[in-house]
Amino acid sequence: MTDTLSFALARDAGAPLADQIVRAVAARVDERLLRPGARMPSIRRFAASHGVSPFTVVASYDRLVAQGYLESRRGAGFFVRERQAQARGVPTAQPAQPAPVPAELDIAWLVRSMFRQAPLGLAPGSGVLPADWLDGPAVANALRALSRQNCDGLLSYGSPHGFLPLRQQLQLTLAELEIEAGPEQLVTTLGVTQALDLVARAFCQPGDTVLVDDPAWFLMFGSFAAMGLKVVGVPRLADGPDLARLAELAALHRPRLFVINSVLHNPSSTSVSAAKAFQVLRLAEQHDFLVVEDDIYCGLHPGGATRLAALDGLRRVIYLGGFSKSMAANLRVGFIATSRERAALLADRKMLATLSTSDIGERVVYKILAEGHHRKHLDRVRGRLDAARPGALRRLEALGMRVDPAPAAGMFLWVDAGTDTNALTARAMQHDLLLAPGSLFSPSQQPSTRMRLNLAALQDPGVWRFLEGRGD
């Protein structure tokens, strides 16, 4: 019973703790993780286990009773209420995949949908390119070549640092970005997601603050919150973070990490200027925090952008990369580049978390990179995005939706829809259309008129039919 209630509360998320508790418990009842008739923990026990005041719990339970989620039985405590399934707007049958749409917009549900659903044409909120934009044949070829080799290497555990030839190949790739990192400075991971998880587990303690871009990639907010870290957003301007705010927040919170998309920032597709990159590093030095540079969109940039890791020589910057956006998300191959000492520590952490990663995906990526065709594939993808961008911008403008700043590269448009995008997203769901509202990218889940659109998905006329009719 209490297991399903082990959610993390974000103390600095802007939303009052009671709101968060109400939302979390209600979502668990809606999703039937808490079954009708189940007994809730006592006020005192819930307060102790979540580190909140009993008053907060009383207020939360009362609101949940008012909303019909819980009932109070005299002398016996609080119980999940029996409700008519119809009244809650969920189907009475076994919920099939995808999960039923909740009546109100639920961020947790939206995040799950974002990854559970294959990126269809009608998922303009998706963060990945559709299958036909990616390099399926190259993946198939690499798998075929792999199956013809001696597979003995696949029978034993790999090195915790990762498949050595891939790390040697990455050394060359990184050198082109002026980042010098030997194979012993590289640790492969299950995508950038595991890289962020390992870095936070290695360098942070519960209660520590992590700075992130605001807006930024949403999954990391939940991941950090689950570790008991405070997530604080630094406003992101067209040329990088708001430096004055960064200095203030660094002085105030003494953060351990600042996680930043330097190049083709998600969701705005803007990049940090060289001058700002240098200032970010100065502030990192001054306030003694590490910079985690997430460069997952690297392959979609035409070149010439400044990496913090290149300026800093991987002293204070931990650089993350991966191939989910440009090659294939399902390979689950990412990597960390850092100092030799930190790489050894992170390889140990990786061993504790997953022993090792599989060499299969890493061998596939190695083959594709080593063959040299990947460059041409990236040129083609960039060409398609460049061809799609002006038309999409014009059409959005005609709808009164601003994209400011208009990006020169990348797959995302960070659109001001001029209307609350939480409501717009809820309407879009009625049309089986997955949007990514601005609130998703806000460290404090602030409602917003912004949303992220995926240029590749905007090729589908169905998306425009919805946007032009606004879903009504």
Added chain:
Amino acid sequence: MTDTLSFALARDAGAPLADQIVRAVAARVDERLLRPGARMPSIRRFAASHGVSPFTVVASYDRLVAQGYLESRRGAGFFVRERQAQARGVPTAQPAQPAPVPAELDIAWLVRSMFRQAPLGLAPGSGVLPADWLDGPAVANALRALSRQNCDGLLSYGSPHGFLPLRQQLQLTLAELEIEAGPEQLVTTLGVTQALDLVARAFCQPGDTVLVDDPAWFLMFGSFAAMGLKVVGVPRLADGPDLARLAELAALHRPRLFVINSVLHNPSSTSVSAAKAFQVLRLAEQHDFLVVEDDIYCGLHPGGATRLAALDGLRRVIYLGGFSKSMAANLRVGFIATSRERAALLADRKMLATLSTSDIGERVVYKILAEGHHRKHLDRVRGRLDAARPGALRRLEALGMRVDPAPAAGMFLWVDAGTDTNALTARAMQHDLLLAPGSLFSPSQQPSTRMRLNLAALQDPGVWRFLEGRGD
């Protein structure tokens, strides 16, 4: 600097905190994670960051100065001392893989070696079967078949629960063990290691106690300690845990989890009797803890053993399985079977930690299981182990080494060498031979006369030359 010092202290590990600090800092100096001349954190800062008393830190630093690892500079604090590399017995050249052998037996070094080294003939301490015992051709065939299919499914993120056809196949496999679990009750993981990591992160808070078998699989001790969990061992007898001690420890520590190898326990290869399995479940009910049943050695058992998960119907038991021991370690495919509610929670946790796992390994395992040849492969492996066991037992007995109880199945012998196996392991290292001393499997790292031997590795005459000469 402080990053390399972010190690976890095991408060209940038996070893005093100061000993742990001295060992951890010394190991980091030996491994050059802490460089000569580097400044140590102040006493107060170290104490605060590790949650220990400043007195403990003073005592630790003093001993490190005495041992020549640190030096104190008046008014300036403590620094890592410049030492002659020769004096420490490490090579002056860049350490190559495998890492240099430290002068004294270092558990962390040993654990890393256990997984970094390919399982050679001369690794009788290894926990996996050598490549020629595993099913390389089946893996290669599955990869080839996979490369001929439409690879579009590999281009997008998979489902956080894991590749559906594999989960449907696992439903059938588990039904043969009388464990009923639908696909929505299954979550795939990067081996049992990630399964344990996700379960502990989902159901425990820092400070909670986790019970484990004593002896048990060593990597889990470090993984739990890094999460701030207390690890307490329950003595393992020939037919399962010591129930009286389990009841006492459960009452004393109010643990959240009891992690148990019910079948072919690592390292003893013994299994829990049906009667004991039932009693363990009763104690779990009485003391309100979850049982995590790690059945990674399932494929090596001829059949007929009782699973706790079968008795309990996955109400209080979380069942873990995987294919590293019987198919190929590098596929990194494991799974969790639990209630539908817990599976949904764990899939969310998995999403936060690694987004998803790669379908590739899961498709390979699915193909191999679905083709039906895997059963025959397992029969052959069991046959080879059964053929090797009696001779090995006789030969060990002739050396005065007892194996009690002598197992009837499985790949391990839990041998009483009649001498301190830490010392024996240190001597073995001089002969490039990797042993697994009993201390490694002890939750409190107690020195022991036991060690774990891998039957497959005992086929190599070099191992016997060492054991018979005792490395002198």
